[in-house]
Each structure stands twice: as structure tokens, then as C-alpha cells.
Amino acid sequence: MDIVLGIDIGGTKTKLGLVNKHGECLESTYFRTRDFLDLDEYLDKIYSTSMELKAKLPNSSNIIGCGIGAPNASSKTGCIVNASNLAWKGEVPLLKKLQERMPMPMKLMNDANAAALGEMQFGSAKGMQDFIAITLGTGLGSGIVINGQIVEGSGGLAGELGHISMTLGDGRETGLHVAGGLEAYVSATGLKRTILYMQSKYTEASRFRSIAYNDLHGEDITQAAEEGDFIALKAFDYTANILARALANFAAFSQPEAFILLGGLANSGKWIFDPLQKYFDSYLLEIYKDNIKLLKSGMPEKTAAVCGAASVIWMEIDK
Amino acid sequence: MDIVLGIDIGGTKTKLGLVNKHGECLESTYFRTRDFLDLDEYLDKIYSTSMELKAKLPNSSNIIGCGIGAPNASSKTGCIVNASNLAWKGEVPLLKKLQERMPMPMKLMNDANAAALGEMQFGSAKGMQDFIAITLGTGLGSGIVINGQIVEGSGGLAGELGHISMTLGDGRETGLHVAGGLEAYVSATGLKRTILYMQSKYTEASRFRSIAYNDLHGEDITQAAEEGDFIALKAFDYTANILARALANFAAFSQPEAFILLGGLANSGKWIFDPLQKYFDSYLLEIYKDNIKLLKSGMPEKTAAVCGAASVIWMEIDK
Numbered sequence: 001m002d003i004v005l006g007i008d009i010g011g012t013k014t015k016l017g018l019v020n021k022h023g024e025c026l027e028s029t030y031f032r033t034r035d036f037l038d039l040d041e042y043l044d045k046i047y048s049t050s051m052e053l054k055a056k057l058p059n060s061s062n063i064i065g066c067g068i069g070a071p072n073a074s075s076k077t078g079c080i081v082n083a084s085n086l087a088w089k090g091e092v093p094l095l096k097k098l099q100e101r102m103p104m105p106m107k108l109m110n111d112a113n114a115a116a117l118g119e120m121q122f123g124s125a126k127g128m129q130d131f132i133a134i135t136l137g138t139g140l141g142s143g144i145v146i147n148g149q150i151v152e153g154s155g156g157l158a159g160e161l162g163h164i165s166m167t168l169g170d171g172r173e174t175g176l177h178v179a180g181g182l183e184a185y186v187s188a189t190g191l192k193r194t195i196l197y198m199q200s201k202y203t204e205a206s207r208f209r210s211i212a213y214n215d216l217h218g219e220d221i222t223q224a225a226e227e228g229d230f231i232a233l234k235a236f237d238y239t240a241n242i243l244a245r246a247l248a249n250f251a252a253f254s255q256p257e258a259f260i261l262l263g264g265l266a267n268s269g270k271w272i273f274d275p276l277q278k279y280f281d282s283y284l285l286e287i288y289k290d291n292i293k294l295l296k297s298g299m300p301e302k303t304a305a306v307c308g309a310a311s312v313i314w315m316e317i318d319k
Numbered sequence: 320m321d322i323v324l325g326i327d328i329g330g331t332k333t334k335l336g337l338v339n340k341h342g343e344c345l346e347s348t349y350f351r352t353r354d355f356l357d358l359d360e361y362l363d364k365i366y367s368t369s370m371e372l373k374a375k376l377p378n379s380s381n382i383i384g385c386g387i388g389a390p391n392a393s394s395k396t397g398c399i400v401n402a403s404n405l406a407w408k409g410e411v412p413l414l415k416k417l418q419e420r421m422p423m424p425m426k427l428m429n430d431a432n433a434a435a436l437g438e439m440q441f442g443s444a445k446g447m448q449d450f451i452a453i454t455l456g457t458g459l460g461s462g463i464v465i466n467g468q469i470v471e472g473s474g475g476l477a478g479e480l481g482h483i484s485m486t487l488g489d490g491r492e493t494g495l496h497v498a499g500g501l502e503a504y505v506s507a508t509g510l511k512r513t514i515l516y517m518q519s520k521y522t523e524a525s526r527f528r529s530i531a532y533n534d535l536h537g538e539d540i541t542q543a544a545e546e547g548d549f550i551a552l553k554a555f556d557y558t559a560n561i562l563a564r565a566l567a568n569f570a571a572f573s574q575p576e577a578f579i580l581l582g583g584l585a586n587s588g589k590w591i592f593d594p595l596q597k598y599f600d601s602y603l604l605e606i607y608k609d610n611i612k613l614l615k616s617g618m619p620e621k622t623a624a625v626c627g628a629a630s631v632i633w634m635e636i637d638k
Contacts, residue, residue: 072606081606130473144572146472151465153574154449157606160571165564165602166485178604245484252479253463253572255472283484285497287391287400287476 002064003057005050006310008111009033009070009094011085011138014042016049017306018057021314023122025303027056037087039097047101065105067312069114069305070094071141074156078108085138107312111135111305112159113150115262116143117315118308123298124260131256133297134161136265140183140190146254162187166246186243188218188264194235195221206231218264225271236271243272244279251288258293262304266296321383322376324369325629327430328352328389328413330404330457333361335368336625337376340633342441344622346375356406358416366420384424386631388433388624389413390460393475397427404457426631430454430624431478432469434581435462436634437627442617443579450575452616453480455584459502459509465573481506485565505562507537507583513554514540525550537583544590555590562591563598570607577612581623585615 001020008015010033017028031049036042054063072083078095080086095108109117116133119125125133129148135141140162144151151158162183184190195208195216207224208216208231224232247259265272277294284292299307320339327334329352336347350368355361373382391402397414399405414427428436435452438444444452448467454460459481463470470477481502503509514527514535526543527535527550543551566578584591596613603611618626 146465146470147468149466151573153465154576155574155607155610158572158574160604160606163571163604164568249483250572252482253477253569254470255474255477257473285479285482287479288474291474 001058001061003061004310004313005053005063005066006306006308007046007050007066007068008114008305008309009068009080009086010111010305011071011083014046015306016046016053017303017310018053018061018063019303019307019310019314021317023118023299023307023311023314025300025307027053028303028306029053034087039088039092042088043094043097043101046098050102063104064317065107065313066098066102067114067309067314068094068098068106068108069111069309069312070108071111072157073108073110075107075109075113075152076156080108105313105316107316109150109309109312110141110143110156110159111308112141113143113152114308114312115141115304116145116150116260116308118299118304118311119260119262119297120145121311121314122307123304124295125258126298128257130254131258131260132161132250132254133260133262135263136187136261137263138187138189140187141263144254145256161246161250164246164249166242182242182246186239186246186265191218191221191235191239191265192216194238195231198231198234198238202231202234204230208232218268222268222271225268232271236268237275239265240272240275241279244276245283247276247280247294248283248285251284251292255288256292258295260295260297262297262299267301269296320377320380322380323629323632324372324382324385325625325627326365326369326385326387327433327624327628328387328399328405329430329624330390330402333365334625335365335372336622336629337372337380337382338626338629338633340636342437342618342626342630342633344619344626346372347622347625348372353406358407358411361407362413362416362420365417369421382423383636384426384632385417385421386433386628386633387413387417387425387427388430388628388631389427390430391476392427392429394426394428394432394471395475399427424632424635426635428469428628428631429460429462429475429478430627431460432462432471433627433631434460434623435464435469435579435627437618437623437630438579438581438616439464440630440633441626442623443614444577445617447576449573450577450579451480451569451573452579452581454582455506455580456582457506457508459506460582463573464575480565480569483565483568485561501561501565505558505565505584510537510540510554510558510584511535513557514550517550517553517557521550521553523549527551537587541587541590544587552590555587556594558584559591559594560598563595564602566595566599566613567602567604570603570611574607575611577614579614579616581616581618586620588615
């Protein structure tokens with residue numbers, strides 16, 4: 001049985017998974033990225049963890065390649081460049097160095113692009129040629145597919161929709177100091193910031209008045225919405241409104257068949273999707289009406305990232 | 320000698336030209352679109368005008384195809400759909416009906432996309448695989464090229480960047496009632512509206528205080544800027560600022576090698592390009608800095624539209 005090793009490099013966790021051609025993750029594990037400040041030690045750890053994982057499979061299994069998703073990664077150079085939440089600075093030749101340890105067909109790709117390919121092969125975008133996958137985690141990542149291909153741009157760094165400036169609301173800055181930048185509002189972090197903003201704006205009682213920002217988690221906000229918390233409901237409505245306007249703009253760019261939402265904020269379900277659909281319908285240009293879907297990721301949440309990374313290799317084989 | 324007939328269907332004029340493989344327009348002419356409210360009479364006029372034009376060429380010439388650019392045209396269906404500045408409403412099967420009169424290889428394309436293909440074959444985008452052409456005329460049209468292909472989207476209507484909402488300034492509406500829509504600010508019409516706005520905002524003397532909106536022409540504004548007119552300079556600065564923010568956003572979408580500006584407003588030269596470059600440099604994400612050019616169209620202004628239309632056919636042949 002042919003198997004692809006998928007690796008998702010995140011600021012907090014490095015996840016590894018063995019994925020078959022149906023997108024099923026047969027074995028998976030993770031370790032903490034920040035435990036390895038030295039790049040070579042980090043890569044040695046990836047190698048040893050991969051070997052441990054492989055040992056769990058039947059002998060008939062054959063690892064045919066390795067797909068890697070990482071922030072600020074360029075598939076053109078095989079490097080990670082100045083990723084703000086990784087310890088290794090400058091241009092990191094990750095692909096080359098990992099291939100020295102594990103000689104096999106290997107591809108590095110921006111993590112949001114890998115997630116989009118995963119949805120196209122195994123998830124909600126099956127059969128689509130034009131769609132945009134948006135990952136709502138710590139920040140907002142995006143993978144744009146046009147004519148069945150990932151849009152990488154002239155330098156491999158296209159699809160940074162988190163840093164689109166909407167100059168809506170109060171012109172909140174992103175981590176890259178873009179005023180009114182989308183991810184400052186629309187991400188797990190953005191939602192938390194909006195919980196603060198709504199407490200400053202309104203005087204209604206809320207469970208959040210006794211929770212400090214640093215103690216606040218996305219799941220708490222969903223839970224509070226379930227219980228009818230005024231501030232939580234306002235925060236979801238505000239977030240959905242801004243995301244809807246952004247998606248209506250993106251529609252005018254590439255007229256996708258669907259937007260697919262992944263990540264923490266997308267897991268809030270109807271609390272984000274219901275107001276999003278309402279505002280999206282009101283902002284979308286008439287010529288696009290009723291032809292662009294808003295969908296949730298079709299991948300199992302826990303293994304979506306490694307399946308996405310593995311799909312980078314599976315896609316090549318399917319061609 | 321092989322020749323392609325290029326036809327540009329505009330709300331005011333219908334332009335026809337005979338274009339050789341070097342993008343040179345050998346013969347051209349035009350007639351007034353609005354003189355033909357009946358579609359069949361209009362198509363008969365295109366046919367007779369084409370024959371007159373062809374008669375001017377040496378006998379050795381051979382018309383090998385016809386490319387047509389038109390507003391709201393879909394290359395997938397060969398139809399024009401509800402173009403606001405054309406008399407024929409609903410879905411107009413232009414390609415089919417014209418081909419009945421002139422049987423030859425024929426392609427219909429959105430006019431802004433045809434302009435982009437023209438720049439790629441014959442103009443400022445020669446050799447580029449990723450760029451965005453923006454036509455600043457009555458409205459703002461856009462043709463997006465990614466991986467060497469025009470982006471048409473799932474329904475052939477992608478690239479409506481004039482209706483992106485920036486919600487900047489006073490939230491001015493486009494013709495499609497998009498609040499803060501880009502073309503409401505950035506187009507020949509948008510610049511005229513800004514001349515009004517600046518007169519309302521400031522009290523400085525200006526030649527425009529004695530010119531009514533309906534008597535105002537784009538060339539007057541360029542001329543006034545040359546003479547140091549306060550309102551004209553403010554208007555160019557304001558327009559450039561909004562366009563710069565929009566282009567910085569578009570860069571985060573597809574990381575193009577260049578933005579190419581065409582049409583009336585682009586002809587204002589340094590009055591638009593100088594402030595545009597300044598603001599663009601300040602808004603562009605660090606990762607894209609110094610790698611995205613702002614260029615003026617490389618096509619002769621008078622025949623750019625028919626050359627663009629003809630390039631739709633030449634491009635096919637070059638493949």
C-alpha cells in the first residue's frame with residue numbers, strides 16, 4: 001500500500017501523519033516546535049519521528065513521498081522566509097535539508113495552499129476548479145485555486161488575504177501593521193479582540209467581563225453564544241459582517257465556485273456561518289448571486305493539516 | 320499576409336481594425352454604437368464596415384479570424400449579458416449571430432480581458448506570466464492574468480475590480496450601488512466626481528468653480544494640474560491614494576509582476592503615476608516590496624482596443 005507522509009509545521013506544533021490515497025490519515029503524532037530552536041536538531045527530530053510513525057504501519061506499506069506545509073513557505077524555492085511565529089529567521093532551506101535526511105520525492109508549500117489542495121482532493125472542494133480556502137486560526141491564511149491550479153504569483157507568495165486592508169470599523173492593525181487589515185478582525189485572535197471592543201462599546205452584562213484577554217479561548221466564545229451572551233453575539237455578528245464584505249470583494253476577483261472556511265473560527269458553526277451568509281448575500285454583486293457557496297471544511301479537523309500537506313504529493317501522482 | 324479583424328464594442332463607439340501578427344493596426348475605422356438600437360441592423364453594419372475595411376488591404380491579405388471585445392461579455396457563452404451602457408438587454412448571443420454573417424474563427428471576450436491579452440502580446444506585459452491590467456475609462460475595468468492565463472472564474476465573469484468595496488472616504492457608490500466601490504473614485508468619471516468633492520471641501524480658487532460637472536473633461540483636469548490648480552492637484556492625490564491601497568490589496572491576492580494602467584486617467588501621466596507610486600510603496604506589504612511594477616499601457620492609445628480584441632485570436636495561433 002502506497003502512503004504519503006504529511007508534515008504540518010506550525011508555530012506551536014509540528015504534526016506528522018501517514019495518509020493513503022483516499023485522504024485517510026492512518027497514523028499521526030506531533031511534537032512541540034518550540035522545543036527545537038536549532039534547525040538541524042529540529043530536522044533530526046522530524047526524521048526520527050517519521051521513522052517511529054512508519055514502524056507502526058504493516059510491512060507492505062511503502063512511503064512514496066513527503067508533502068510539507070509551513071507558514072511563509074515558497075514552493076518555488078523550497079524555503080521558509082521570515083515566518084513570524086517560527087524561531088529560525090531569514091531564508092530557511094527546509095526542503096533541501098530535510099531531503100538530505102530523507103531522500104524521497106518531497107514538496108514544500110505554504111500551509112494555507114496545502115490546506116486548499118487538501119480540500120480539493122479529499123474535502124469540500126472535490127471536483128471544483130475555482131475556489132478559495134480560508135483558514136481562520138491565529139491569523140487568516142488563504143489558498144486560492146484558479147483553473148484547477150494554486151495561485152502562487154510571480155514570487156510564490158500570492159494569497160496573503162489576511163493582510164488585505166478593508167479600512168472598516170476602527171482601522172485595527174494586523175501583526176504586519178496593516179491598518180484595517182482583514183485578519184485583525186477575522187481570525188480566532190481577531191474574534192478575541194472584538195470581544196474586548198464590544199465590552200468597551202456596550203454596557204450589557206457578559207461572562208467576558210470577568211475573563212482577562214490572555215485567559216480567553218475561542219471555544220468559550222462559541223459556548224457563550226449558545227447561552228445567549230450579548231457580547232459574544234455582537235462579536236460574531238461584527239466578525240461575520242467584515243468577512244462577508246471581504247469575500248464579496250474576493251468574488252469580484254476570481255468568481256470562485258465556493259469559499260471554504262477552515263480552522264478554529266470556522267468550528268463555531270452557525271454562530272459565524274448564519275450571519276456570514278446573510279451579509280454575504282447583501283454585499284455580493286448581482287451578477288454572482290446564488291452561484292457562490294459558503295462551505296465548511298470537509299476534512300476531519302484533527303488531521304486536516306497533515307492530509308493537506310500529503311495532498312501536495314497525491315495531487316502530483318493523480319495528474 | 321495574415322490579418323486578424325479586431326472589434327471593440329463600446330457604449331459610444333464601435334471600433335474595427337485590421338491587425339497583423341506584430342500588433343500593428345493597418346486599417347481602422349469606427350461608427351456610433353447608439354445609432355443601431357436593433358441588434359440585427361447593428362450586426363449588419365459590423366459586417367458591411369468590415370468588408371469596406373478589408374477592401375482597403377492588398378489582395379494578398381487574408382483575414383484569418385476575428386476577435387471581439389465587449390463589456391459584460393463571457394467567452395464561455397459567447398454572449399453579452401446586461402451591459403449597462405449597451406441598448407440590447409438580457410443575454411445577447413453576439414458571437415453566434417456575427418458568425419452567421421461572417422463565417423470564420425471568432426472569439427468574444429470581456430473588453431478588459433482583451434486589453435490585458437493585448438498588453439501581454441504586444442504591449443507592456445510582453446513576457447509576463449502574472450500581471451493585472453486596469454482600464455480607467457468611464458468605469459474601471461480589469462483583466463487579471465495568472466500563470467499566463469486570463470482569469471475568467473467559474474462563470475466567465477471574474478475580474479470586476481471596479482466594484483471592490485474599499486469603504487474609504489465617504490463611501491461613494493458605484494453605478495451598481497456598491498458603497499465605497501473602487502470605480503466610483505478611480506476612473507475618469509471618479510476623478511470628475513472628486514473635482515466636485517474637493518471644491519466642497521476646500522475654499523481655494525480653482526478654474527473648476529466656473530465649470531459645470533457635465534462640461535468637465537478629463538483632459539481639462541490634467542491641463543489644470545499642469546497649471547498648478549489647487550483642486551486638480553488635490554483630486555489627483557486623493558485618486559492615487561485610493562488606487563494605491565486597492566493595488567496593494569490586489570498584490571496580496573496574486574502577487575503580479577506588474578500593474579498596467581490603460582485608458583483616459585492613465586493618460587494623465589505623472590499627475591496620477593507620481594502620487595500613485597509614492598502611496599503604493601507605503602501600502603505594499605514588505606514581502607512584495609520592489610518586485611511589483613506600475614506601468615503605463617504599451618499600446619498606441621487610439622488603436623489599443625482593436626489590437627487587444629485582435630490579440631485574442633493571435634494568442635490562439637501563437638500557442
